[in-house]
Amino acid sequence: MGKRDEARARTTAAILRAARQAIAAEGGGALSMRAVAREVGLVSSAVYRYFPTREALLTMLIIESYGNLDRALAVISDATPHPAWTDLGHAFRNWARGAPHEFQLIYGTPIPGYVAPPETIPAAAAVAVHFLAAGATSSPDPFDTAELARQLGPLTAGLPGAQPAGAAAVLTELAALVGFIGLELAGHFVGTADPADALYAALLRRQCTTLGVRED
Numbered sequence: 001m002g003k004r005d006e007a008r009a010r011t012t013a014a015i016l017r018a019a020r021q022a023i024a025a026e027g028g029g030a031l032s033m034r035a036v037a038r039e040v041g042l043v044s045s046a047v048y049r050y051f052p053t054r055e056a057l058l059t060m061l062i063i064e065s066y067g068n069l070d071r072a073l074a075v076i077s078d079a080t081p082h083p084a085w086t087d088l089g090h091a092f093r094n095w096a097r098g099a100p101h102e103f104q105l106i107y108g109t110p111i112p113g114y115v116a117p118p119e120t121i122p123a124a125a126a127v128a129v130h131f132l133a134a135g136a137t138s139s140p141d142p143f144d145t146a147e148l149a150r151q152l153g154p155l156t157a158g159l160p161g162a163q164p165a166g167a168a169a170v171l172t173e174l175a176a177l178v179g180f181i182g183l184e185l186a187g188h189f190v191g192t193a194d195p196a197d198a199l200y201a202a203l204l205r206r207q208c209t210t211l212g213v214r215e216d
Contacts, residue, residue, distance in 0.1 A: 012050050014040045016064065019057055024101040028058065028111040058114055065102040066123035069095055073130040084216050085134045089177055089204045096181045103185065107178045131174050132159055136166035138212035143168035166211070173207045 018039040022031055033054050037047040051057040072095040076087045096103040136156060144165040156162035180203060183189065184196050193199040208215045
């Protein structure tokens with residue numbers, strides 16, 4: 001990599017870092033290209049040479065956040081060919097609690113005016129694959145339908161042992177984890193199940209029963 005490429009890489013990283021700080025302070029909807037440029041020390045027009053639109057910057061931030069979550073889950077998946085659902089669930093929650101603004105960026109309230117483009121799909125799928133590998137090998141009765149088989153058959157085609165009904169169950173339970181973590185980060189368990197460790201552990205155990213997989 002030449003000096004010019006190195007300089008561009010440093011500036012790109014600085015822009016992404018400044019954008020993340022802005023989102024942490026004010027939320028994704030308030031992200032301003034002008035403010036990011038000012039934080040990095042660029043004139044407002046210069047930042048567009050790195051990210052042609054605000055949407056392009058948001059897309060890169062979303063892809064990076066999925067990548068960070070993917071790596072956190074890979075620590076579990078790489079340790080065994082058949083990771084435990086509960087281990088993945090705890091790793092997901094730990095990552096979200098350590099990076100709440102990244103969690104909100106990819107799973108929280110949609111940013112007004114922003115529609116995630118197709119290039120975010122592989123990044124999101126990489127996260128789901130960890131859970132599919134852990135829990136999609138059975139065919140729970142409520143999910144064993146012709147319509148779900150038609151929809152999810154292509155998804156399971158490349159996953160050894162995965163069943164369409166199992167994949168449907170996994171996506172449902174993954175949605176439950178996202179919902180739980182989102183409520184927890186927003187403080188909705190304060191005054192009831194706070195801290196929420198025991199409630200989350202109970203949810204994971206119930207999910208293992210639904211999915212027909214081991215707890216540990």
